[in-house]
Amino acid sequence: MKPEIIVAVKSLLLHNRKALLLRRQNTAPQGPGIWEFTGGKLEFGETLQQALLREIREETGLVATIDKLLYAVTLRTGPARQIVVINYLTHAAAGKVQLSGEHQAYHWATQQEMLDMLDPDIVKNLNQFNVFQQVDISTD
Numbered sequence: 702m703k704p705e706i707i708v709a710v711k712s713l714l715l716h717n718r719k720a721l722l723l724r725r726q727n728t729a730p731q732g733p734g735i736w737e738f739t740g741g742k743l744e745f746g747e748t749l750q751q752a753l754l755r756e757i758r759e760e761t762g763l764v765a766t767i768d769k770l771l772y773a774v775t776l777r778t779g780p781a782r783q784i785v786v787i788n789y790l791t792h793a794a795a796g797k798v799q800l801s802g803e804h805q806a807y808h809w810a811t812q813q814e815m816l817d818m819l820d821p822d823i824v825k826n827l828n829q830f831n832v833f834q835q836v837d838i839s840t841d
Contacts, residue, residue, distance in 0.1 A: 704781045706783045708784075709742050709787070710756065712738055720738075723739055723804040749789075750789075761799065774788075796809060
């Protein structure tokens with residue numbers, strides 16, 4: 702099996718001091734039913750920022766602006782599959798979400814809800830890279 706490296710961009714998308722979490726469909730091949738940030742794979746020819754804004758628009762119908770790079774990590778998801786995940790802070794002017802078929806639900810989350818709902822590995826990264834000290838997210 703030929704090794705595969707995938708580059709993905711993710712967005713900690715804020716509106717009114719809350720972060721958008723999306724819940725994957727229960728039938729998703731990777732991580733069914735988990736809560737995650739919006740984002741996806743880089744397509745050939747795109748910049749990281751173009752890919753991120755496209756993914757946000759496709760998955761949520763929202764138009765966003767990019768604030769800054771938060772952190773980047775790499776993880777192995779199989780014996781020959783590795784993902785590089787680049788996480789940005791973004792902002793949406795409006796909060797009315799129109800989900801694509803990729804996700805079954807969304808939630809505008811406080812910091813505590815993020816800690817409770819997100820995968821423990823994502824929470825570990827948020828803490829390791831001091832994201833909550835860099836971002837103004839509602840705590841209640």
